[in-house]
Amino acid sequence: MPGDSLRAFIHALPKVELHVHLVGSAGVDAVLALARRHPSAGVPTDAVELREFFTFRDFPHFLKVYWAVQSMLTDRHDIESLVLGLTDSLRSQNVRYAEVTVTPYNHMVDGMPADELLAGLASGRAEAARRGVDLAWCFDIPGEKGLAAGRETLAFALTERPDGLVSFGLGGPEVSVPRAQFAPFFAAALEAGLHSVPHAGETSGPATVWSAVRDLSAERIGHGTSSADDPALLAHLAEHRIPLEVCPTSNLRTQQVATIAGHPVGRMLSAGVIVTLNTDDPPMFDATLEGEYLAVAEAFGLGAENLRQLARNAVDASFLPAAAKSYLLTEIIATPTPASPA
Incomplete structure (x- = not known):
């Protein structure tokens, strides 16, 4: 399929994003x-220096940058601004629905009142819907x-339970x-009706993924990159x-893989694993969801x-209601296949 036709097809596909962090969605x-x-946060105030700041040496360096950006968020207006930028x-x-990861504990440790965080999420989500994008939330524990x-994140999730919260x-x-x-x-989150979506196997081996499945009853795995090392x-x-x-580009930028062509996503697909493509922290990694589809297609000859099918996987793996899933799947199936060159 010619490059332009492939790009047009990828754009036309109704898409779902399941792994994107709100703080990591902050553009330049x-x-x-x-x-x-x-200015006290230590984040560059010059555009050229900021792009250099976003050149990650490794995963710990990425986390340091991520936390510096997060420390500058102070009120509902900052949160709403991130939501609407995303x-x-x-x-x-043409992304119709996204499940966005938010880390309430970090915001509150940094001094943001809970009601400011919740207000920013609520107003941003309402405006997103008016703009044609349905957003849901995942509240996650900062494991380190x-x-x-863990206790505070669970208590916040179950006590506040904002509209759109679907996972833990x-x-x-x-x-x-x-x-x-x-x-x-x-266990408590699952009992309360939230879904289990822990990160695992991003910067550690398959044992971490096994633990997420066995100990945390994971219904989806964030990243799972090292799963391919264990048949x-x-x-x-x-x-x-x-x-x-x-999240192929994320793994490339944090140096978990050397190239997209060397990413284990090919082995995952060959093994029959349900793969969804996602951006993780898109502006920080210079990533887009369309770009992830294109990069994987070109690297693996898709x-x-x-x-x-990848677009359908994301819908099926989402926590959308059944009727909304059916509607999106119908649209995906109906997206015209590009004509083959004569």
């Missing part, structure tokens, strides 16, 4: 504005901050942060239809029907 202009209002980016790519963060996650560094210690919080794990994920939220 938004971060510059925040940095100039909060909304406009999604809308421009331990059991206190676990993010941050994986090395030396065992998944199993958070099992009681995930038995891939078989388990495929058999039990546990989707992976794969055609229109393969891409259509």
